[in-house]
Amino acid sequence: MNINGKEISLKRKDELKIKIEELKKAGKRIPKLVVILVGDNQASQTYVRNKEKACEYVGMLSEVIRLDASLTEETLMNVIKGLNKDENVDGILVQLPLPQHIHEEKILDLIDSRKDVDGFHPSNVAKLLLGQDGLVPCTPQGMMVLLDEINYDLTGKEVVVVGRSNIVGKPVALLCLHKNATVTIAHSRTSNLKEVCKRADVLIAAIGQAKFFNHEYIKEGAVVLDVGMDRDENNKLCGDVDFDDVKEIASYITPVPGGVGPMTIAMLMENTLQAYTQREG
Missing domain, CATH: 3.40.50.720 (NAD(P)-binding Rossmann-like Domain)
Structure with missing residues (x-):
């Protein structure tokens, strides 16, 4: 029997939609996801568009920071440091792959672990290993x-x-x-x-x-x-x-x-809400 991921992901997104509506009605801040896209990889652009659409569907705020592939590692690091400090940003996602001259590990480690909605930060990996609550890939x-x-x-x-x-x-x-x-x-x-x-x-x-x-x-x-x-x-x-x-x-x-x-994007939306909830308390 087929497991219909499309249907199940839609159900999860509809549940999220209701939760975000409740936040709006309560006059609270809306969760925000920021995606960083470096270069013009076609597959990456498609994935990023799908993430934008999902945010729009559930009523979440989203922003895509598009950067040129020739940028320096330091420039990208400064962008991430700024987002780490931004109190209105709940989730930070760097779309992989990155250009060869940029060290992926160094960039992913720099993201605030509380905003690491991909679940790749060593702190979140350690929590997963130990069976503690964290952001899961x-x-x-x-x-x-x-x-x-x-x-x-x-x-x-x-x-x-x-x-x-x-x-x-x-x-x-x-x-x-x-x-x-x-x-x-x-x-x-x-x-x-x-x-x-x-x-x-x-x-x-x-x-x-x-x-x-x-x-x-x-x-x-x-x-x-x-x-x-x-x-x-x-x-x-x-x-x-x-x-x-x-x-x-x-x-x-x-x-x-x-x-x-389809489940991957639905879980990204859930992780962003989880990151928001943990930070807002």
């Missing part, structure tokens, strides 16, 4: 919401995460661990990957290879969450999972597009 958080929506209890289940990125693989593994799952993180160097995946009650595919996972990797009745955003041989959008080959075996599966992707 949006895509992993979105996947947990999808599992909640199908009433899936992870307790005692075997979860296999294929992909060990700091943005998806590692944080989603920790979130599953906090929900009492037994978690394996697999990757390009894993021996017997098929056998490892075949054990999974929940398979999370996050390797960025189009249609890599076919029915041979999937246990009968498994839940399959596909994080991939790839292009197939016909240049058509697809995921890391061969959807048509797997859909009859899996009990639940996320399509691409329309699965995990």
Whole structure:
């Protein structure tokens, strides 16, 4: 059965809309997200537009700071320092990738951890590791919401995460661990990957290879969450999972597009409200 991320994300955004309406009615300050876009990467521009639209939909304030790709690292750092001090800004997001001459890690570490709505700051990563309240990366958080929506209890289940990125693989593994799952993180160097995946009650595919996972990797009745955003041989959008080959075996599966992707932006909106609430007290 398909897990309709588009529908679920809309439901979450509608709930947010109501909360922000209540803030307006109470005469309170409205949460604000600032996105920094450096250069003219086409995919990044699309993502930023989608974030602007989502803010508009839920009634949140948003601002996009567009900067030239030739800017110095120091200039970008000064922009972030200014936003850190701005009491009217709740969320700061630097759209990745950044130009090669800028150190991503240095820039992300500079963002005030209370405004780090991407959940990438070391302080928020540490909180996630320790099971404390913090801002959690949006895509992993979105996947947990999808599992909640199908009433899936992870307790005692075997979860296999294929992909060990700091943005998806590692944080989603920790979130599953906090929900009492037994978690394996697999990757390009894993021996017997098929056998490892075949054990999974929940398979999370996050390797960025189009249609890599076919029915041979999937246990009968498994839940399959596909994080991939790839292009197939016909240049058509697809995921890391061969959807048509797997859909009859899996009990639940996320399509691409329309699965995990829409959840990421909905979670970004929720993180911005959470950052606002924590700062406003």
